[in-house]
Amino acid sequence: MLKIGLFIPCYIDQLYPEAGKASMSLLEKVGCEVIFLEDILCCGQPMANSGYLKLIQDKGYQKDFLDVLPELDFLVTPSGSCTYHLKNHLLKGLSAEESGKVLEITEFLHDVIGPENIHAEFPHKVALHQSCHGLRGLNLAVSSELQFPKFSKIENLLKRVKGLDLVIPENSDECCGFGGSFAVMENAVSVKMGEDKMMTILKENSSIVTATDSSCLMHLQGVFDKNEVEIKVMHIVEILNAEG
Amino acid sequence: MKVDHAALSKEFIKDETQTDWHNATLWFLRYKRDLAAGKTSDWEQLREAASQIKKHTLTNLPNYLEEFEAQAIKNGMLVDWAWDASEVNSLITNIFRENGVKSVVKSKSMLTEECGLNPHLEREGFNVVDTDLGERIVQLRKEMPSHIVVPAVHLRKEQVGDTFNEFLHTEKGNSDPIYLAQAARTALRKEFVEADAAITGVNFGVAGNGSVVVCTNEGNADIGVHSKKVVVHVMGIEKLVPGIKELGVFTRLLARSAVGQPITIYTSHYKKPRSGTKEYVILVNNKRTEIFKDPDFRDALNCIRCGACMNTCPVYRRSGGHSYHHTVPGPIGSVLAPFYDLEKNKDLPFASTLCGSCNQVCPVKIDLAGLLYKWRQIITSETKQPPTKEIAIRAGAKLLKNSWAYNKVTDFSRLKIIGMLSKSKLNPWNDGREFPDFPKQSFRDWYKNNKNEQ
Numbered sequence: 001m002l003k004i005g006l007f008i009p010c011y012i013d014q015l016y017p018e019a020g021k022a023s024m025s026l027l028e029k030v031g032c033e034v035i036f037l038e039d040i041l042c043c044g045q046p047m048a049n050s051g052y053l054k055l056i057q058d059k060g061y062q063k064d065f066l067d068v069l070p071e072l073d074f075l076v077t078p079s080g081s082c083t084y085h086l087k088n089h090l091l092k093g094l095s096a097e098e099s100g101k102v103l104e105i106t107e108f109l110h111d112v113i114g115p116e117n118i119h120a121e122f123p124h125k126v127a128l129h130q131s132c133h134g135l136r137g138l139n140l141a142v143s144s145e146l147q148f149p150k151f152s153k154i155e156n157l158l159k160r161v162k163g164l165d166l167v168i169p170e171n172s173d174e175c176c177g178f179g180g181s182f183a184v185m186e187n188a189v190s191v192k193m194g195e196d197k198m199m200t201i202l203k204e205n206s207s208i209v210t211a212t213d214s215s216c217l218m219h220l221q222g223v224f225d226k227n228e229v230e231i232k233v234m235h236i237v238e239i240l241n242a243e244g
Numbered sequence: 245m246k247v248d249h250a251a252l253s254k255e256f257i258k259d260e261t262q263t264d265w266h267n268a269t270l271w272f273l274r275y276k277r278d279l280a281a282g283k284t285s286d287w288e289q290l291r292e293a294a295s296q297i298k299k300h301t302l303t304n305l306p307n308y309l310e311e312f313e314a315q316a317i318k319n320g321m322l323v324d325w326a327w328d329a330s331e332v333n334s335l336i337t338n339i340f341r342e343n344g345v346k347s348v349v350k351s352k353s354m355l356t357e358e359c360g361l362n363p364h365l366e367r368e369g370f371n372v373v374d375t376d377l378g379e380r381i382v383q384l385r386k387e388m389p390s391h392i393v394v395p396a397v398h399l400r401k402e403q404v405g406d407t408f409n410e411f412l413h414t415e416k417g418n419s420d421p422i423y424l425a426q427a428a429r430t431a432l433r434k435e436f437v438e439a440d441a442a443i444t445g446v447n448f449g450v451a452g453n454g455s456v457v458v459c460t461n462e463g464n465a466d467i468g469v470h471s472k473k474v475v476v477h478v479m480g481i482e483k484l485v486p487g488i489k490e491l492g493v494f495t496r497l498l499a500r501s502a503v504g505q506p507i508t509i510y511t512s513h514y515k516k517p518r519s520g521t522k523e524y525v526i527l528v529n530n531k532r533t534e535i536f537k538d539p540d541f542r543d544a545l546n547c548i549r550c551g552a553c554m555n556t557c558p559v560y561r562r563s564g565g566h567s568y569h570h571t572v573p574g575p576i577g578s579v580l581a582p583f584y585d586l587e588k589n590k591d592l593p594f595a596s597t598l599c600g601s602c603n604q605v606c607p608v609k610i611d612l613a614g615l616l617y618k619w620r621q622i623i624t625s626e627t628k629q630p631p632t633k634e635i636a637i638r639a640g641a642k643l644l645k646n647s648w649a650y651n652k653v654t655d656f657s658r659l660k661i662i663g664m665l666s667k668s669k670l671n672p673w674n675d676g677r678e679f680p681d682f683p684k685q686s687f688r689d690w691y692k693n694n695k696n697e698q
Contacts, residue, residue, distance in 0.1 A: 010644055013687045014654055015680055020687035024695075036691055042644035047637050049598065049617070051624030055638070059645050089617075136600035144278065145556065145604035147287040171271075175558045179597030181633070184672045186595060188254035191676030192263065192562050193597075222677025 002112070004032045005072040007065075009082045009214075010042040012235075016214045019235035023078045023105055026241040030113045035072070040064045043077075045085040050181045053089055062090050069098060074112065078105045078237050080134025080212045088137070104138055105237055106212055110153035115160050121244030123163030126234070127206040128154065129197065129220070130173040131213040140212065143173050154212065157240060164239065169200040176211075178219035194223035201231060208232045210239055249595035253563030262400070267562055269397060273555040276504025277605065284500065294497055295609035297490045298546035301451075302536070308451040308484045309527065315454025319516045322524045329359035329530050336361065336443070336476060337368050339524060343474045345440040347371035351458070351465035352379050353445025354392050354549060355478050355528060358571045361443075373435040375464040377428055384411045390565030392572055393502045393551035398564050432464070442468025444514075446479035447548070448494060449525075452487030455515035456525060459498060459508040466512050475523045477514065481532050482545040494548060497607035501550040531583050540618060544579050546608035553602035553612055559595060568592060575602040575612040582619055590627045593619035657682055 004027055008020045027034045043065075044056030065086065069075060077083045083104040087094075091102065103111070109118065134140045134154075141152035158166050177183070177193025184190075197220060201209050209231055211217050217233035224231045257263050281287045301308055313323050326332040332355075340348070348365070350356065350372060362383070365372045374383045378396040382389055385407050389395030396404070405419030414427045444465045448457040456477045458465045469475050485491050499505040517523035535541050554560045554574030565573035570581035570589055578596065581589035593616045602612040623629075643649055656662060665671065666679045673679050685693075 008687050014657070015682065017683055017685060017687035017690055021690060024691075036695070038688065038691070039647060041647060041650050044641065044644070047641050049620070050633070050637055051594075051620035051629075052637050052641065053621050054625070055641050056645075059641055061645060132597070132599035132601075136604060143601070143604055145601060147281050147284070175597045175599035175601070177558070177597060179599075182594065182597050185633070186250045186253065186559070187672065187675050188250070188257045189559050189562050189595075190597075192257055193558055194677070196267070196562075218680060219677065221680055222673065225678035225680075226674075226676060 002032045002073045003071070004034050004108075005037045005068050005075045006034050007037045007040055007043070007075060007077045007082070009045075009077065009079050011218065012078060012214050013041070015218060016235060018238055019078055019214050022235065022237040022241040023076075026109075026237055027076065027105075029241070030109070030117055037064075037068060037075075040068075043082045043086055043090060045082050046180050048085060048089055056090070065091060069101060072101065074108060075102045076105050076108045077103075078212075078235060079214065080104050080131050080138055080140065081215060083107075084133040084137035104134055104140070104212065106134070106140060106154055106157055106240075107138060109240065110157055115156045118157055118160040118240055120160065120240050120242050121162040122239050122242040123244065124208055125165040125167060125204075125206045126158075126208045126210050126239065127167050127169050127201045127204050128158070128172055129169075129176060129201075129209055129211040129216060130154070131211045131216045132173075132175050134212040135173055141173075154236065158236070161239060161242070162244065167204045167206055169204050169206075171200055176216045176220055178216050180215075183219055190219070191223060194219055195227070198223055198227065198229060198231070202229065206231070208234055210234050210236050212236050247569060248591040249563065249567050249569070250591065252567035252569065253559075253595075256564045256567055257562060263562055265400065266398065266564060270555045270561045273394075273503050274552070274605070277501055277552055277555065278504075280500040280504040280506065284496070290493060290497055291607055291609055294493050294548075294607055295546060297485065297493060298608050299543075301484055301486055301490075302482065302542060302545055305481065305484070305536070308486060309481060312449050312451040312454055312484055313527070315452070316525055317454075319454050320523070321454065321517065322522060324524060324526050326526055326528045326530070332356075332359045332478065332526060332528050332530070333361055333364040335526055336478075337365065337370075339474065339476060340365075340370060340441060343441070343522065345370070345474055347373070347435075347439045348441045348443055349373050349375050349436055349439040349464075349468045349472075350443040351445065351460060351468055352376040352395070353443065353478055354389075354572060355445055355480050355530075356443065357389065359478075359528070359530060361478075373432070373439065375432055375435070375468065376460070376462060377425065380428060380432065381407060384408075388566065388571070390573065391551055391554055392549050398566065436467050436471065439468070439472065441474035441476065442472040443476045443478060444469060446477050446483055446525075447498065448491055449479050449484045450488060450491055450513075451484050453515065455513045457491065457495075458512050458514065459495070459510065460512075461505075461509045463510050466510055469512070469514060469523075470518075473521050475517070475521060477523070477525045478528060479525060480528050480530070482547075498548055498550050501552040501605065501607040535580070535583055540611075541579070541583075541615060543610050544576065544615060546610050547576050548608060550607060552605040552607065556601045556605045557596075558599065558601070559597065563595070568595065575616070576610065579610075579612060579615045579619065582623070586623070587627055590623045593623060651688075654686055654688075658684070
């Protein structure tokens with residue numbers, strides 16, 4: 001049985017507990033021993049992306065991760081951007097083997113568990129937003145810029161969900177405009193990007209949008225609510241864990 | 245008004261129709277780039293080759309520069325070196341004075357923009373005419389280019405019609421593109437005939453044979469070079485490629501990346517001056533050796549100025565080139581700008597969501613998002629940051645590393661009053677968005693209550 005350390009990022013803990021619960025349930029369902037890393041509150045990504053990587057390193061953010069990593073088969077996170085930050089910034093310098101143990105959850109499900117072992121049912125039309133850090137940082141799929149054969153771990157997993165009508169809106173891999181502190185410091189552009197994303201989802205007549213990052217979804221939900229648009233946001237694990 | 249990217253882009257976005265049009269226009273270039281790249285079977289290998297060739301050339305830059313200089317001199321070119329912008333400007337002024345030049349036609353060179361050559365020459369009494377159509381439009385309007393390949397992309401044809409009506413006396417209200425292009429052509433022909441000298445930028449310098457290569461779609465560089473007795477090519481020292489064979493990799497990538505054309509209409513190799521002509525090549529540093537010093541930032545010198553990072557950037561497309569308040573805008577501009585003025589440009593590395601789309605269109609594979617991230621780390625330690633940001637980050641960093649305080653604060657946030665505050669105008673998040681409701685239970689609380697007991 002694989003021993004998984006589940007890291008639940010701060011904003012999922014506080015604002016999107018359903019994504020956390022679904023992560024835990026799904027990992028157990030596919031036969032893992034799941035240890036919730038209760039003492040790790042945050043990976044420090046919001047501060048590091050704002051230019052304060054040194055501050056969080058001085059505060060020892062890396063230490064808790066480094067302490068638990070040797071005891072785990074994998075450290076799994078339901079966030080592409082937190083995983084990217086862990087691997088490329090906070091825990092930079094890990095051996096390839098150690099770094100390979102830090103995985104975003106769809107990456108783990110696809111590469112380690114295998115899409116064939118996903119048994120879910122979700123009979124709804126869902127639009128996909130391809131969150132940037134998972135897409136371009138972790139190569140969860142081939143982005144539209146690259147001239148490689150099309151491939152998507154995200155879609156491979158979602159294809160396994162019974163009844164799911166997955167739609168890929170136009171410019172589905174364009175950034176939603178969240179960008180951490182960018183959302184507040186560069187409010188005008190951020191909101192405009194969110195509104196444009198909203199229009200592409202509306203065109204698909206889908207009432208649900210999913211992504212690999214709750215941060216993108218929080219921003220989009222904020223824009224939907226402001227515009228009184230009835231689109232529900234769901235983290236991808238909530239769909240992969242759904243039972244009909 | 246505060247002149248930073250956030251404020252300038254907020255102003256730009258106020259005109260939503262214009263913003264949407266700007267976004268769509270640049271996205272169309274990205275779309276055409278995708279089509280052209282898709283038709284090139286070895287596209288990703290080409291990008292990798294280009295990146296490696298640049299890395300090799302930069303690593304051996306002193307040797308290649310000397311080789312280029314020796315070859316160019318052998319070909320009869322007059323080669324000079326400029327350490328910085330003011331040396332470029334005074335060298336050109338001296339060349340013009342020595343040769344009795346009074347007016348000059350220029351074809352697009354972002355390097356001369358970077359050096360402020362036009363205002364300098366005008367102050368010294370020379371008449372300078374930019375001859376690329378887009379560049380001419382912004383010159384007439386006394387604006388800066390808003391994009392390095394399509395410098396007037398922030399303007400619609402109606403605005404160009406008004407500008408031409410004012411300066412070229414075209415019919416009022418006529419904004420037919422063919423009519424306007426014809427009017428510009430007629431006016432520019434006159435300038436070409438009257439000018440005493442020509443200045444061009446340089447896309448590539450070929451070390452192996454000492455030639456400079458200039459890529460244009462309008463042929464304007466060629467009219468200048470082929471008709472004037474005094475010709476000046478201004479070239480950044482990073483523009484070198486080892487030889488003709490390597491050049492082919494870049495000419496395949498440049499126009500495809502920029503606008504989706506297989507190649508620019510004119511790819512001119514200027515090697516030897518015609519008889520009776522003085523042809524100068526000025527090799528310019530202007531901070532490039534500073535950028536060279538750091539092995540990470542050195543990759544930024546790979547840039548071939550195709551503009552693909554701007555066309556794909558979701559922020560650039562919605563904020564316009566002028567919001568970057570630097571000669572080169574967009575992702576690559578935000579990487580370069582702090583080298584020129586850290587304090588003035590300290591906002592630019594933050595004018596990005598770090599989405600990484602620029603990295604993946606870049607034909608020479610510059611890690612633009614990574615370099616912006618790196619600048620952010622430098623900027624917060626070397627320049628003053630807004631106190632509110634500094635306080636919030638420090639408080640956040642402390643709180644998120646302290647379980648006791650975290651639990652207290654987050655329990656507190658379940659209170660009605662905090663819910664109301666987080667949804668009020670006091671929370672800057674709510675400008676254009678709404679903050680989500682706090683769920684009754686955090687994940688941690690749920691875990692404590694449900695899972696621990698199992």
